[in-house]
Amino acid sequence: MFIDKINESTSILSTMNELDTMIWQTVADIPFGKVMTYGQIAKRCGYPGYARYVGTVLKNLPANTLLPWHRVINAQGRSSFPEGSDKYAMQIQCLRAEGIVIHNGKIQLSVYQHH
Template identity: 45%
Template sequence: MKPEHDRILQAIAAIPRGRVASYGAIAARAGLPRRARLVGRVLRETPDGAELPWHRVLRADGRIAFPPGSRGFREQARRLRAEGVQVRAGRVPLASFGLDPDLDRALWGPRLGL
């Protein structure tokens, strides 16, 4: 496996339960800004049996990437709802359920009066 593919898989694996991230956000966290399509390709090539929270990765606008009504669409929506993520008409409100784009703030919390 290529090192950049491994970084993408690690970034996906790090998405916490009840949160989602866009393909572009995953690429950026893997050190590959503007490589959102590569994230999609890596997910497609990952074996079905891999323990990976693939369902937490969405389009930049919060939509599920599978065609509406398809088996993948229904499975992704089901998995997200089981984690408490709100899914309406195939879309997740990223402001409520997305990862914090500021990694320092996500890890350490907000700066307090500094």
């Protein structure tokens, strides 16, 4: 029925907003000096396979956000920004400020990954 279509779509919409919120929560819960990967966050939120979506959500964060987005890196233990960019330098700097050691742009997940 027509009304069901509307409810269905709004339900999907609210699910997506809910996912955004869960992603924010998960990122906010990463302790100082630890990191998590995109895929890991997606899984924790109950949405395996949504690694890329985690990235788009973080991208849409306001520049002045208090969320520790710098603690989110890719599965290779590297920043996902191009190596010369401002964002890249920014992320590396923030991580180093938390005592995380980065060697040749690589972070040892075996040491710093938050489970």
